[in-house]
Every structure is written in C-alpha cells, then in structure tokens.
Amino acid sequence: MKLPLFVALSLTSLFAFAGEPGSPQSSTATSAQTAQYDYSEDLDIAKVVRITSANNAANPCAPVKAQMEYIDSKGVAHKLEYTRLGDACEHS
Template sequence: MKKTLSLALSLTASLSVYAQEAVVAIEAVPYAYGTHLDIAKVINVTPAADICGPTPVQMTYKDSHGETHILEYSVIGSGCSNG
C-alpha cells in the first residue's frame, strides 16, 4: 500500500514538472524600413536615454495570434533642448 501511494505521488510530481510552461527568453528584433508589423497590443516601451541623439528603445508587444515579440528601433533621446 505504501509503495503504491509513494509511486503515485512521485508520478504526479514528475508529471507536474512537464505541465509547467517553459520560460523562453525573447530576443529583440531590430526594425528595418518596410518591415510588416502585426501589433495587436503594446505591452511595454523602454524609455529613451537622456542624450541628444539617436538612441535605441525596445517595444514589447503581442501580435494578432497572441505571441509576444520585442522590437528594437531608434528614437531621438530626451536630452535635446531648443534653447
């Protein structure tokens, strides 16, 4: 009885490990002019650096199929002034 219970518990524990979703690191894809973007929902946009000039930012978004992507593109930094 104890062996059967022990076997059942160990089998349940090992199956729960397989049921957990694997965490996959998503790499940022650099934007190229003309790239088709399928953006259904923006999740996050990193802030621009405090410099006066082009600086990279990253946008994390979900596409129309629910997949998450990271797009890297350049913006003018927030350190420029007009005076």
C-alpha cells in the same frame, strides 16, 4: 480497458495543445529573442506591453536605442529593438 484509452487520449490532447501558436510556452520562447527593426517592415501589433529607451546625458537630442514589447494579433509576444530620437529634441 477504459483507463488506458483515457490516458492515451489525455496525452494526445496535451501534446496537441502544447504545439499551438498561441499557447503560453511558444509565446514565452518567442519573447526571449529581441529582433532588430527595419523600417521597411510591416508590423502586426495588437497590443503594446512596454516601451523602454536609454537616455544620452551628454546629448539628450541624440539618437537612442529603444525596445518595444508587443503582442501580435495571434497572441504571440515579441521584443523589438529600434533607434529613435531622444526625448529632449524639438520635433518640428
């Protein structure tokens, strides 16, 4: 009698944990999608994981596409695409 009860409680706790927002399964699913950033958005960034950008060899000061991967305060990973100036620009 104790074995079926143990199995039922174990399965219930397993499924309850799988649906939590901070669990690895849900953060992996979120990180697969890249969102386009709008400069009017407020971002919840707890930790930046990686920033990458493309270089424009013809005009190193032209706007380039960049991508940032970050983790929010709830532990969910995000990918964000945005446009920024190239690295060779003199920022005054």
